[in-house]
Amino acid sequence: MDITIKLITAAEQLFDGHGYMATGMDRLTEAAGISSRTLYKHAGSKSALMAAVLTERDRRFMRQIxxxxxxxxxxxxxxxxRIEGARGCLFLRARAETGGETPEIAEAVSAHKSAFRDRISDIVAADIGDADPDLSEQILVLFEGATHAAVYRDGAAIEAARAAASVLVEKTRS
Structure with a gap:
C-alpha cells in the first residue's frame, strides 16, 4: 500500500475516533507504522494531514451520495x-475543534460543504424535475441534523428525517 494512502487511512481513523486535537503526531506515526520523518515528508504538518483526510473523506462521501x-x-x-459509524460530521467536528482558524482545514470544510450543498440541489432537481432552493435547504438541514442526531438516536434519527423529507418532497410535487 502506498505510504500516503496508508497514512491518510490511519489518520482518518484516529481523527474520526478521537478528534483532531487529541490525536498527536506520535499516535499517528504509530498507527501508520512510519517514522515521524516519513510522516512530515508525506503530510507536511498535522493540519495539512487533516486537510488531506477531509479531502479523501469528501471523495468517498460524495460517491456515496x-x-x-x-x-x-x-x-x-x-x-x-452503518459502514462508517455514527459520530457526526467529521468536517464540522474538525472545524469546531480548530475554531475555523486553521486555513487548510477551514478550506477543506468550506469546499466540502459547498459541494455538498450543490449535490443536494442537484438531487432535489432530479427528484422533482426542477430546481427548488428552499426545498434543497430544508433537505440539507434535515440531512445534517440526522447525521448528528444519529450519534445518540442511531437509525431513528435518519428514519425521522427521511419521513420528513418525503412529506416535503410530496408537498412540493402537489
Missing part, C-alpha cells in the same frame, strides 16, 4: 452510518 432522489439520499446516509 451520488443518487437521483431525496429518498435515496437518506438511504445512502443510512448506509454511510
Amino acid at each position: 451520488d443518487v437521483l432522489s431525496v429518498d435515496a439520499l437518506f438511504a445512502a446516509l443510512e448506509d454511510w452510518i
Whole structure:
C-alpha cells in the first residue's frame, strides 16, 4: 500500500475516533507504522494531514451520495452510518475543534460543504424535475441534523428525517 494512502487511512481513523486535537503526531506515526520523518515528508504538518483526510473523506462521501432522489439520499446516509459509524460530521467536528482558524482545514470544510450543498440541489432537481432552493435547504438541514442526531438516536434519527423529507418532497410535487 502506498505510504500516503496508508497514512491518510490511519489518520482518518484516529481523527474520526478521537478528534483532531487529541490525536498527536506520535499516535499517528504509530498507527501508520512510519517514522515521524516519513510522516512530515508525506503530510507536511498535522493540519495539512487533516486537510488531506477531509479531502479523501469528501471523495468517498460524495460517491456515496451520488443518487437521483431525496429518498435515496437518506438511504445512502443510512448506509454511510452503518459502514462508517455514527459520530457526526467529521468536517464540522474538525472545524469546531480548530475554531475555523486553521486555513487548510477551514478550506477543506468550506469546499466540502459547498459541494455538498450543490449535490443536494442537484438531487432535489432530479427528484422533482426542477430546481427548488428552499426545498434543497430544508433537505440539507434535515440531512445534517440526522447525521448528528444519529450519534445518540442511531437509525431513528435518519428514519425521522427521511419521513420528513418525503412529506416535503410530496408537498412540493402537489
